[in-house]
Amino acid sequence: MRARTGSVTPGAAWTAVGTFEEWCLARIRQALAGASLRVQLWDGRSIRLSDHLPVATVVVRDRWTLVRLLVDSDVAFGEAYARGRIEVQGDLVAALETIDRACAGRPFQRRRPRARPIAPGASRHNVHTHYDLGNQFYRLWLDDQLLYTCAYFAHPGMTLEEAQRAKMEHVCRKLRLRPGDRVVEAGCGWGALALHMARQYGVIVRAYNISANQLAYARDRAAREGLDDRVTFIDGDYRSIEGPADAFVSVGMLEHVGRHNYADLGRAIARVIDPARGRGLLHFIGRNAPLELSAWIDKHVFPGAYPPALSEVLPDVLEASRLSLIDVENLRLHYARTLACWHARFEDHVDEVRAMFDDAFVRTWRLYLAGSEAAFLAGDMQLFQVVFGRPLDNDQPWTRQDWYEPHADAVL
Amino acid sequence: MRARTGSVTPGAAWTAVGTFEEWCLARIRQALAGASLRVQLWDGRSIRLSDHLPVATVVVRDRWTLVRLLVDSDVAFGEAYARGRIEVQGDLVAALETIDRACAGRPFQRRRPRARPIAPGASRHNVHTHYDLGNQFYRLWLDDQLLYTCAYFAHPGMTLEEAQRAKMEHVCRKLRLRPGDRVVEAGCGWGALALHMARQYGVIVRAYNISANQLAYARDRAAREGLDDRVTFIDGDYRSIEGPADAFVSVGMLEHVGRHNYADLGRAIARVIDPARGRGLLHFIGRNAPLELSAWIDKHVFPGAYPPALSEVLPDVLEASRLSLIDVENLRLHYARTLACWHARFEDHVDEVRAMFDDAFVRTWRLYLAGSEAAFLAGDMQLFQVVFGRPLDNDQPWTRQDWYEPHADAVL
Numbered sequence: 001m002r003a004r005t006g007s008v009t010p011g012a013a014w015t016a017v018g019t020f021e022e023w024c025l026a027r028i029r030q031a032l033a034g035a036s037l038r039v040q041l042w043d044g045r046s047i048r049l050s051d052h053l054p055v056a057t058v059v060v061r062d063r064w065t066l067v068r069l070l071v072d073s074d075v076a077f078g079e080a081y082a083r084g085r086i087e088v089q090g091d092l093v094a095a096l097e098t099i100d101r102a103c104a105g106r107p108f109q110r111r112r113p114r115a116r117p118i119a120p121g122a123s124r125h126n127v128h129t130h131y132d133l134g135n136q137f138y139r140l141w142l143d144d145q146l147l148y149t150c151a152y153f154a155h156p157g158m159t160l161e162e163a164q165r166a167k168m169e170h171v172c173r174k175l176r177l178r179p180g181d182r183v184v185e186a187g188c189g190w191g192a193l194a195l196h197m198a199r200q201y202g203v204i205v206r207a208y209n210i211s212a213n214q215l216a217y218a219r220d221r222a223a224r225e226g227l228d229d230r231v232t233f234i235d236g237d238y239r240s241i242e243g244p245a246d247a248f249v250s251v252g253m254l255e256h257v258g259r260h261n262y263a264d265l266g267r268a269i270a271r272v273i274d275p276a277r278g279r280g281l282l283h284f285i286g287r288n289a290p291l292e293l294s295a296w297i298d299k300h301v302f303p304g305a306y307p308p309a310l311s312e313v314l315p316d317v318l319e320a321s322r323l324s325l326i327d328v329e330n331l332r333l334h335y336a337r338t339l340a341c342w343h344a345r346f347e348d349h350v351d352e353v354r355a356m357f358d359d360a361f362v363r364t365w366r367l368y369l370a371g372s373e374a375a376f377l378a379g380d381m382q383l384f385q386v387v388f389g390r391p392l393d394n395d396q397p398w399t400r401q402d403w404y405e406p407h408a409d410a411v412l
Numbered sequence: 413m414r415a416r417t418g419s420v421t422p423g424a425a426w427t428a429v430g431t432f433e434e435w436c437l438a439r440i441r442q443a444l445a446g447a448s449l450r451v452q453l454w455d456g457r458s459i460r461l462s463d464h465l466p467v468a469t470v471v472v473r474d475r476w477t478l479v480r481l482l483v484d485s486d487v488a489f490g491e492a493y494a495r496g497r498i499e500v501q502g503d504l505v506a507a508l509e510t511i512d513r514a515c516a517g518r519p520f521q522r523r524r525p526r527a528r529p530i531a532p533g534a535s536r537h538n539v540h541t542h543y544d545l546g547n548q549f550y551r552l553w554l555d556d557q558l559l560y561t562c563a564y565f566a567h568p569g570m571t572l573e574e575a576q577r578a579k580m581e582h583v584c585r586k587l588r589l590r591p592g593d594r595v596v597e598a599g600c601g602w603g604a605l606a607l608h609m610a611r612q613y614g615v616i617v618r619a620y621n622i623s624a625n626q627l628a629y630a631r632d633r634a635a636r637e638g639l640d641d642r643v644t645f646i647d648g649d650y651r652s653i654e655g656p657a658d659a660f661v662s663v664g665m666l667e668h669v670g671r672h673n674y675a676d677l678g679r680a681i682a683r684v685i686d687p688a689r690g691r692g693l694l695h696f697i698g699r700n701a702p703l704e705l706s707a708w709i710d711k712h713v714f715p716g717a718y719p720p721a722l723s724e725v726l727p728d729v730l731e732a733s734r735l736s737l738i739d740v741e742n743l744r745l746h747y748a749r750t751l752a753c754w755h756a757r758f759e760d761h762v763d764e765v766r767a768m769f770d771d772a773f774v775r776t777w778r779l780y781l782a783g784s785e786a787a788f789l790a791g792d793m794q795l796f797q798v799v800f801g802r803p804l805d806n807d808q809p810w811t812r813q814d815w816y817e818p819h820a821d822a823v824l
Contacts, residue, residue: 105802156810165691288730288731288735288736289731289732290731309726309731310722310737313727314721314722315522316725318700319702319721319764320701322700322701324794325794325796327741327742328740329739330736330741332736377806379736379803379805379806382737389793390791391700391790392516392790394745396744397564398745398746399566400741400815400816403812404811404812404813411768
């Protein structure tokens, strides 16, 4: 009989004659073939998932967790991690990235995910669940203006604060804002972009949101900065936007709209922007191909969220509304870096977060932040900025060169 | 009875009591409501299609042409124009643009066009029909390197020659070419891009084409320039491409592939490019939404061609082959300007063209060049450059800034 402790090398004969636990481990090795990981059981037995040096060891603390991993890997992993029944010893992001890469290598099936309609009431509930955890909480680990979307590291050495301001500037340049323009923003978060556009470009903004905490914060900030004559924060989602507007912008909202509602969104945009010169930008987390969101994220972090493939967005949002696609930029690695910044700040304040919530919350959010960074690094998630306009508008910049001019100090 | 000559203002009562011709004119006015045009009949009667000042007068020379215009407007207009049975007095491009814009304003139906498979033999025939009209002919009005695709006017003052070199440079930058890289080009025209890549970037190119005239020209040029050790011109289409390659590029070919074959194209690309670092660029004429090509263009200029919407290209070419979209740029107005350059040179050499072919050919090509420019100006056609890569490749440029650095003199 083999020793109950010590390492087992891949391909060893024990899988054929082993115990139930050894059979489970063999199944995991099969599912994650090629991952640079060691998996260790509660009794010290361990297995490497490939010949590569492991970047981390995943410790499974009990038999029930091991079984659940086989049946419902995604949710089981997240829930067991939250309760401390799974530990990751070593680099958490690297561990999750090697899992993502191992999954990416499996034979491809284009999974056309189930589409569930999201009713207005459900949107409000979904948004509340995530965004109304308290401004105090987000202030601990976001940048100083509370931007909770992908930053833009125009230069490698930028801080998170600088990169978030560079993102707002990048968006404004793509929108070709001019003083006096009327801008509609759908899903405005804590209001930073709306205020930036009004302050730096002299535009008039109507900014919509359905998170009560965020709206209160944004209105207060507008008043303090003397911008409340130019920026109106409105309680409503994309369905309630009103024009006329010269530009439409939405940063990090499309993920919460639901595929069933893309045509509604397209019609709302087409209704409010100027018939001749209207233009817009959609910034959203997407996919290379249609794929269901992680069930664990849906259950514990972002209920109702869905990062779409471009082929799901373009027909209903743009093509059906006769809007013309001008530009798409994929900022995938910028989101990985943004998440790394957030995660580092989160860990710097982890005791305060634990005091606000509990240890399971801390571990859930740690896994969410690390897992999201890993997903962007492994090419599993994309960040698309899509610029569009009216098909007949020929007043376009001749090239994209202007977007790459140095930023004025006043802006950054 | 009303005078047989002289102008009839819109909305006048004569449509109710008029002759058959007047009924036909009223139908045309209805179909092209809002167009800034005057339509004049063989007997001098004329009608304005809107209250706007006409940019041109379309003269219809006989009753049979007038009737055909109602039944089969697109083909009838082109064929009658070629035979001189329709004349356009005034600015031809502006006349066609105002027609396109009037059509664009009509209630929108997403026309899902018929998809016809294109067999390899048909591709060869289709390509032969257009591209084998003789290098002599194309030399009269293309740039000095015979690039028959959209140029890139990086600066407004560029000549056509400069803009075509800037286009090649733009493509090379997007492909991130490095010395020694192996590049596959599908549909290489007269070989200018393949030779540019080899000369300026020191890459090894396998360039495919099924036009005999173009291949002969390209091989001869490679030998003359001493680049035939680095560039191989191969008789074959995208189905016959072979790797391994670091990059795939195709400029102005996708329009001839046919929608039925997009998945084949995607598989061919995914098969030849490096599994880790492979990348590519597709440059093609597209649409804002799926729409059948002009039947006249299909019959008389580009048999089998189809400019797709992005929503038609992405699922089969990229998503099904697990390729990741990195960048899309719409160069619509660059193609309008390119066509204006070609058209001007064409008219400069119109007597030579007429001597090579006949007057109907001259008029057909004049309409094709002017009509294409109008279609890009009216937002009816788009020019997409799509950059893609492997999902797991993190060796990406951080921003697109490098694409906008000044060009070295040696290159342009």
